[in-house]
Amino acid sequence: MSTPGLRIHRDADLRRLNTFGVAVRAPWLVEVDDAARLPQAFAAEPIAGRVPLVLGGGSNMLFVAPPAEPVLRLPGVDVRMVDDDGDVVTVYADAGVEWHALVMRTLDEGLSGLENLALIPGTVGASPIQNIGAYGVEIGERIVAVHAFEPATGGNVRLPREACDFAYRDSLFKHEPSRYVVTGVEFALRRGGAPNLSYAGIADELAARGIDAPSARDVADAVIAIRRRKLPDPAVIGNAGSFFKNPIVPAAQADALLAANPRLPVFAAGDGRRKLSAAWLIDSAGLRGYRDGDAGVSEGHALVLVNHGNATGADLLRVARHVAAGVHARHGVALEPEPRLVGATWAQ
Structure with a gap:
């Protein structure tokens, strides 16, 4: 029909x-x-x-x-400027717009703010739900408002950033998944502006390219190069990017882990907590490249689960649980998945 x-x-x-x-x-x-x-x-x-x-x-x-x-x-493809004060430009994009295409389009328009999030798979509509982030930037920092349809009322709403409860890989939309259907997002971007080079890997990549005063496009090119080296292409081998969140633990637990594992990357997470590198924990547990039939962990990046051909979702979930169990047994740290599980729960 x-x-x-x-x-x-x-x-x-x-x-x-x-x-x-x-x-x-x-x-x-x-x-x-x-x-x-x-x-x-x-x-x-x-x-x-x-x-x-x-x-x-x-x-x-x-x-x-x-x-x-x-x-x-919602495969809508509308992208337009809705406000421009000469410095900050508010850009609206439909939920169905492909994320990387939006990043590159805004760069073509001379706008900065999304370059650290280049080459992330998915669509604009998913970006606030997951509060996508990479290389020192979370999208919640760039969002002005989220447009959504509310089935219970049959009406449309515009939720300002403050109402979206953004946190690490989290938002209001994850906690109330049936309340709203995200239809579009407004982003605050800048004309020019200093790029975010807080992630060491970007600075290293730019230095290797001999770029001392990078533009937003230079940063995006560096991010794209890093991601292509580290992460498998979903068009070549099935994957959903990083499968596990970086765990956030009490500072005392992080200090104890760091004392036993001096090479463990640890980052401040506020409120007396620390963020740990899930990739390092998985590597340390010897699980990079682990394979069970057609489901496995990428050889190139321990955070990525891959479908080598005909793995089922149940196969991939089994591998994910095996990885989480291995990390917990070695380090006493619980891992949680980033992707939404359809037809199952993480807890067994």
């Missing part, structure tokens, strides 16, 4: 819509090009009276089982 701006597919194949490349089908797939059609979509079958699973780029989701609910996609 389809009408202008609204398409409904039955028994939909989602393999190409999740970056793990897991073979899975949905009972229904509803695609809504224009967020203004969402009230119609939620009032009609197959969504009426149900809570759909909202799917963006499928880069932060592991299908352990087929979704029981209808799947909703």
Whole structure:
């Protein structure tokens, strides 16, 4: 069934819509090009009276089982400037816009602020939900407001950044996943401005390129080069990027771990807590490159789980739990997954 701006597919194949490349089908797939059609979509079958699973780029989701609910996609592609004071420019992007494309487009417009987040897979709509972050920047720092549809009221809302409860890989939208459907995001970007070089790897990459006064584009190019060296391409081998969050622990626990493991990367996390490198912990437990059938841990980066061909979501979850158990046994630190698990919970 389809009408202008609204398409409904039955028994939909989602393999190409999740970056793990897991073979899975949905009972229904509803695609809504224009967020203004969402009230119609939620009032009609197959969504009426149900809570759909909202799917963006499928880069932060592991299908352990087929979704029981209808799947909703918003493939809108609108990007526009909504405010410009000459220094700060507010850019709006639809939820369906591909994230890296937005980063590169803003750089083409001479705007800085997103360059440290280049080459992250997924769509704009997922960015506030996960509060995506990399190389010294979290997207919550750049967000002005999040636009969303509220199924309970049938209305649209604009939530300012302060209302989104952003924290490390966390937000209001993760805690209340059925309350809102993110339809678009506003970002505050700058014309020019000093780039964020707080992440040592970026400074090292720029130095290796002989760049002393980097532009935002230079930083993005450095980030892209680092990510391509470290992380497997989902187009080549199924993965969802970093699978585990960096654990945050009490300072006393971090100090004890550091005393026993002087090479462990430890970072301040506020409130008397410390953030640990999950990649280092996994490496230290000897689990980089671990493989169980077609599911495994990347040889190139210990944080990345990969699908070598025909792994199921259950296979990948089993490997993830094996990795977490190994880290806990060696270091007494609990790991938590970044991706949303569909059809399963992390706790056994």
